[in-house]
Amino acid sequence: MNCQAQVNDLSAAEMASENARSVYQALSVCYQQNLDRAITTQNKVQEIRALNNLAVAQFVIGNYLNAQELHQRQLTAAQQQGNTLQMGIARAGIGATLAALGNYSEAIAQYQASLPML
Numbered sequence: 001m002n003c004q005a006q007v008n009d010l011s012a013a014e015m016a017s018e019n020a021r022s023v024y025q026a027l028s029v030c031y032q033q034n035l036d037r038a039i040t041t042q043n044k045v046q047e048i049r050a051l052n053n054l055a056v057a058q059f060v061i062g063n064y065l066n067a068q069e070l071h072q073r074q075l076t077a078a079q080q081q082g083n084t085l086q087m088g089i090a091r092a093g094i095g096a097t098l099a100a101l102g103n104y105s106e107a108i109a110q111y112q113a114s115l116p117m118l
Helices: 003-012 017-040 044-060 064-081 085-099 103-116
Strands: none
Touching: 003 017, 017 044, 044 064, 044 085, 044 103, 064 085
């Protein structure tokens, strides 16, 4: 399955909320497959990217706790690799999920921690 083709389809169309939700659910399946493949092949760079992609898709469909857990995994993997940019992206994602869950002070702290890394 080509995830980018699905992203292009989403970008090209004006979608109603439920239709967008189904597209992001399909993207989640694709991104999960990418994550599984990256883990199987021990490709940490692809694993970190797949975790972010999957987290963003989960966020868009409203699965904030799942998105937060995926961004936390992304952060841990990025720290293990010393990938500062991905650490910043993960912290920003954690901030977004915390804000969506109403935890604004922790969200701001995550956003502030991400800024020097981006």
